Amino acid sequence: MAQNGEREQWGTKIGLILAVAGNAVGLGNFLRFPVQAAQNGGGAFMIPYFIFFILLGIPLMWIEWGIGRHGGTFKHGSTPGMFDVLWKNKLAKYFGALGLFISITILIYYTYIESWTLGFSLFSILGMYSHETKETMTTFLSSYQGSTTSQTFTSILPAYILMIITFFINFWVLYRGISRGIEKLAKIAMPMLFIFGVILAIRIVTLGTPDPTHPENSVLNGFAFIWNPDFSALGNPNIWLAAAGQIFFTLSVGMGTIHAYASYLKKNDDIVLSGLATSSTNEFVEVILGGSIAIPVAVAFFGLEATKEIAAGGSFNLGFVSMPIIFGSDAFPMGEIFGFMWFLLLFFAGITSSVAMGQPVVAFLEDEFGMDRKKAVGTLAIGVLIAVQFVVFFLKYGFLDEMDYWAGTFGLVVFALIETILFMWVFGADKAWKEMNNGGDIKIPFFFYYIMKYVTPVILMILMIWWFVQSALPTLMLHNVSPVNVPYIWGARVLMVIIAFILIWMVKKAWDNNHSEVK
Amino acid sequence: MGLTTSGIIFLALAWSIIITLTVFSFYKVFKGEKKK
Numbered sequence: 001m002a003q004n005g006e007r008e009q010w011g012t013k014i015g016l017i018l019a020v021a022g023n024a025v026g027l028g029n030f031l032r033f034p035v036q037a038a039q040n041g042g043g044a045f046m047i048p049y050f051i052f053f054i055l056l057g058i059p060l061m062w063i064e065w066g067i068g069r070h071g072g073t074f075k076h077g078s079t080p081g082m083f084d085v086l087w088k089n090k091l092a093k094y095f096g097a098l099g100l101f102i103s104i105t106i107l108i109y110y111t112y113i114e115s116w117t118l119g120f121s122l123f124s125i126l127g128m129y130s131h132e133t134k135e136t137m138t139t140f141l142s143s144y145q146g147s148t149t150s151q152t153f154t155s156i157l158p159a160y161i162l163m164i165i166t167f168f169i170n171f172w173v174l175y176r177g178i179s180r181g182i183e184k185l186a187k188i189a190m191p192m193l194f195i196f197g198v199i200l201a202i203r204i205v206t207l208g209t210p211d212p213t214h215p216e217n218s219v220l221n222g223f224a225f226i227w228n229p230d231f232s233a234l235g236n237p238n239i240w241l242a243a244a245g246q247i248f249f250t251l252s253v254g255m256g257t258i259h260a261y262a263s264y265l266k267k268n269d270d271i272v273l274s275g276l277a278t279s280s281t282n283e284f285v286e287v288i289l290g291g292s293i294a295i296p297v298a299v300a301f302f303g304l305e306a307t308k309e310i311a312a313g314g315s316f317n318l319g320f321v322s323m324p325i326i327f328g329s330d331a332f333p334m335g336e337i338f339g340f341m342w343f344l345l346l347f348f349a350g351i352t353s354s355v356a357m358g359q360p361v362v363a364f365l366e367d368e369f370g371m372d373r374k375k376a377v378g379t380l381a382i383g384v385l386i387a388v389q390f391v392v393f394f395l396k397y398g399f400l401d402e403m404d405y406w407a408g409t410f411g412l413v414v415f416a417l418i419e420t421i422l423f424m425w426v427f428g429a430d431k432a433w434k435e436m437n438n439g440g441d442i443k444i445p446f447f448f449y450y451i452m453k454y455v456t457p458v459i460l461m462i463l464m465i466w467w468f469v470q471s472a473l474p475t476l477m478l479h480n481v482s483p484v485n486v487p488y489i490w491g492a493r494v495l496m497v498i499i500a501f502i503l504i505w506m507v508k509k510a511w512d513n514n515h516s517e518v519k
Numbered sequence: 520m521g522l523t524t525s526g527i528i529f530l531a532l533a534w535s536i537i538i539t540l541t542v543f544s545f546y547k548v549f550k551g552e553k554k555k
Contacts, residue, residue, distance in 0.1 A: 013552055043529030050536065220522055228526035273551070277544035283537045441551045 007075060007367075008178040009264050015183035017274050018190045020261050021281035022352025024252045025193065027113070029286040030346060031315035033246060034295035037226050038311055040242045041233030046287075048234070048243035053283070056244055056459050059452045060253040060416055061279050062444060063423050065271035066436040068262025077263040077363025079256045079419075080507045086427040093511060095422070097503045098415050099256025100360055104380070105407035105499060106255065107357035108387045109400045114350035115166035117343045119144065119159065120320065124339030128152065130328040137321045147396040156392070163392060167385065170351065174358045175377045178264050182355055189348040190281075196345040197289035203338060204297045210331040217303045222296030225304060241466055244459060250286055251279060254412035254419075257356040260363050272440035285349075293342075294318050301326045319346065358384075368510035390495060397488035398481065406496060410464075410472050417460040420452070429453045 010016040037045045071082030079099030083092040123129060129140055142148045146156030153159075173181040209218040233239045248254065262271060298307040298318065310322050326332055327339030358380055365376035391400050423432045433449050474480070481489060522530075 013548060017548065043526050043533075046529055046533045050533075223530065224522040224526055227530040228523050229529050270551070273544060273547050276540070277548055280537065280540040280544050284541045287533055287537050441547055 007072070007077070007264060009266070011179035011183050013270070013274065015179070015187055016261065016265070017277045017281070019182050019186040019352070019356070020258060020274070020278040021285075022186045022190050022349075023257050023261065023356035024250065024278060024282040024353075025190075025285045025349050026250075026252065026353040027117075027315070027319070027346055027349055028249055029282065029290045029349065030294060031290075031319045033250065033286045033290045034226055034293075035311045035315060035318065036242055036246045037291065038295055038308075040239045041230045041236075042225070043227040043229035044231050044233050045239065045243060048240045049247065052240075052244045052247040052459070053279075055451055055455050057247040057251045057253070058276070058279055059448060059456045060248075060420070061251060061258070061275045062272065062436050062448070063420055063432070063452060063456075064253055064258040065262045065275045066432060067419060067423055068259035069265045069267070069269065069271055070435050071259065072263030072265060073267045075367055077260050077367050078360045079259055080364065080510075081368060082259055082263070083419075083422055084511075086422050092422070093507050094504060095418050096256075097500075097507045098411065098418065099259065100364055100503050100507075101496075101500050102254070102407050102411045102415055103256045103260075103357040103360045104384070104503075105403055105411075105496060107354055108384055109391045109403050110350065110354050110357065111167055111170060111384065112163050112388055112391050112395075112400070114170075114347060114354055115159070115163040116144070116320065117346040117350055118166055119162040120324065121340050121343035121347060122162075124324070124327060124336050124343055127336050129324050130335075131330070132325050132328050134321065134325065137325050140324070141320050142396075145395055146393070160392060163388070166351075167381075167388070170354050170358065171377055171381045173351075173355050174362055174380075175373060177373055182261075182359065185355060186352055189352050193285070193345050193348040193352075194289075196341045196348075197285065197293070200338060200341055200345070201289055201292040204293055204300075207297065207300055207332075210300055210329075214303065217300055219296045219300045221304060222299030222307070223292075225299055225307065226291055226295055241463065244463055245467075248412065248416070248463070251282060252353065252356070254414075254416035255357065256360045256415070260360040261356065263363065268439035270439050270441040272437060272444050273442050276442070294323060297326055298322050301329065301331070364506075364510075368507075368514070387495060387499070390491065394488045394491065398485045399488050399492045402475075402489050402492035403496060405471070405475050406493075410467055413460055413464045413467060417457060417464055420457045420460060424453045424457070 010019075037049075067079075067082050067086065071077070071079075071085055074081065074085045076082050076085060078096070080093040080096035083096035086092065129137065132140065139148060139150050140152060143150035143153040144159050146159060149155070173185050175181065176184070205219060207219050209215050211217055252258070265271065295307065295311070298310055302310065302322070310318055323342060324339060327335035327342065329335065332338065358377075361380045362373065362376045365371045365379055366373060371379070391403070429449065429452070432452075437444055478486060478489060
C-alpha cells in the first residue's frame with residue numbers, strides 16, 4: 001500500500017497486463033461470444049468482428065490507457081478528475097461521474113452473478129447435480145436463486161451465503177491494494193483460467209460423438225455451427241452491429257476501469273504494447289478458448305436444433321443450465337471435475353473483472369477525499385452491500401436485467417463516445433497522440449490517428465443511435481414487461497437515479513473542498 | 520453438416536491472427552522486461 005500520501009504503483013508490467021486482461025476477460029468471453037458468432041453468420045461473423053477490433057476495440061483500449069495514465073500524473077485515479085484535467089470546464093468532472101456510476105452499478109449485480117459460479121463449482125465437485133434434464137436443471141437454478149423451491153434448495157440462504165463470501169473476497173483483494181491485492185490476484189487467477197480453459201477445450205475437442213446412435217451430434221458439427229461462414233449474412237447491418245457490440249463488450253471498455261488501472265503508471269511507462277497485449281490476451285481467451293467449449297459441447301450433447309434454442313435462450317441458459325446437464329451426464333466421464341473447472345474458470349473470469357469495477361470508486365475516495373484505502377474500501381463495501389439486497393431478492397422481477405441494460409449496455413457506449421470526443425477533440429488529437437505514444441515500447445501505426453479521431457467516434461455514435469432506437473426506447477417504455485415486474489423495474493430505475501445523484505453530489509463536494517483548499 | 524473447407528479456413532485464419540498477435544505482444548513485453 002502507498003505510504004505518506006504517495007500513489008501506489010504496479011509491481012511488474014506483466015502483472016499490470018494480466019490485471020487489465022483480467023478486467024476484460026469475463027463471463028461473456030465464454031458464454032456470449034460463441035452464441036453471437038453462431039447466430040450471426042458463423043465464420044463470416046469474424047470479418048466484421050476483426051474489422052471492429054481494429055476500428056473500435058484497439059483504439060478505445062489505447063484511448064482509455066492514455067486518459068488513465070495522463071490523469072494519474074495529476075493524482076487522479078478516476079474519471080471525474082481525469083476528465084477535469086482534459087477539459088477545463090465545470091461540466092467535465094460530471095461527465096466523468098458517469099464512469100463511477102457505470103462501474104459501481106455493474107459491480108452491484110456482477111458480484112452476485114459471480115457468486116453463482118463459485119456456488120456451481122462447489123455443487124459440481126460435491127456431485128449435487130447429475131442426470132439432470134432441462135426441466136430439473138432449470139428448477140435447480142431458479143430454486144438456488146430463490147425464485148422457486150426444490151428438494152435441493154428450500155430457501156435463498158445458500159445463494160446469500162455464497163454472495164457474502166464472494167463479496168468478502170472481492171473487497172479483501174481491493175483492500176490489499178494495487179500490487180499486493182489486484183496484481184497478485186491477476187497473477188494467480190489468469191494463469192489458472194488459461195490452464196482450466198485449455199484442459200476443458202482439449203477434453204471437449206476429443207469427445208467426438210458422445211452418442212454413436214446420433215452421429216450428427218458431434219463436436220465437429222459444433223465447430224461447424226460456429227465457423228462455417230454464411231456470406232449472405234454480411235449484407236445484414238444487424239450482423240455488423242452485433243460484431244461491433246461484441247468487440248465493445250468483450251474488451252470492457254466504456255466502464256472507467258482501464259483508466260483507473262492505468263492511472264497507477266508512471267508518466268513514461270509504456271501503454272501502447274500493454275494495451276495491445278491486453279487486447280490480444282482477451283481475444284485469445286474469447287475466440288480460441290471460448291469458441292471451443294460451450295457451443296461445441298452443446299451441439300455434441302443436444303444436437304444442432306436444440307443448441308440453437310439454447311443459444312436463443314441467452315448466456316445464462318447456456319452456462320448454468322445446459323453445461324451442468326452435460327457435466328452431470330454419464331457420457332461425460334469425470335464430469336464433476338470438469339464441471340468444477342468450468343465454473344471455477346468462470347469465477348476467475350468474474351472476480352478479475354469485479355475487482356476492477358470496484359477500483360474506480362476506491363481511487364475516487366482516496367484521491368479526491370483523502371481517505372485511506374481501508375476507509376475507501378469500507379465505504380464502497382457498505383454501499384454495494386446495501387444495494388445488492390435489491391438485486392438478490394428482486395431478481396425474478398427483472399431488477400438485475402434493468403440495471404444491466406442501462407449501466408452495462410447502453411451506458412457503456414455513451415461513456416465511450418464522451419471519452420473519445422473529450423480526448424481526441426477537446427484535449428486535441430495531436431496532444432492525445434503524443435500522450436499515448438509517450439514511452440511506448442512500440443509506436444502506434446499512424447493510420448490509427450485518423451481512426452481514433454474520425455472513425456471510432458462515428459461508429460460509437462451509430463451504435464448509440466441504433467441501440468437507442470432498437471432497444472433503449474422499448475426498454476424505457478416497458479415494452480413486453482409483465483405487469484407484475486413493473487414496480488420492480490421502476491425500483492431499479494429509482495435505485496440507479498439515487499446512485500447517480502450521490503455520485504454527482506460527491507463529485508461536487510470533492511471539488512468544492514479541493515477548490516477552497518487551493519484558495 | 521460438417522465443418523466445410525471455408526469453415527476450416529475461417530477458423531484457421533482467425534486463430535492464426537490471434538495467436539500471432541498474442542505471441543508478438545508477449546515476446547515484446549518479455550524482451551523489454553529482460554532489457555530493463
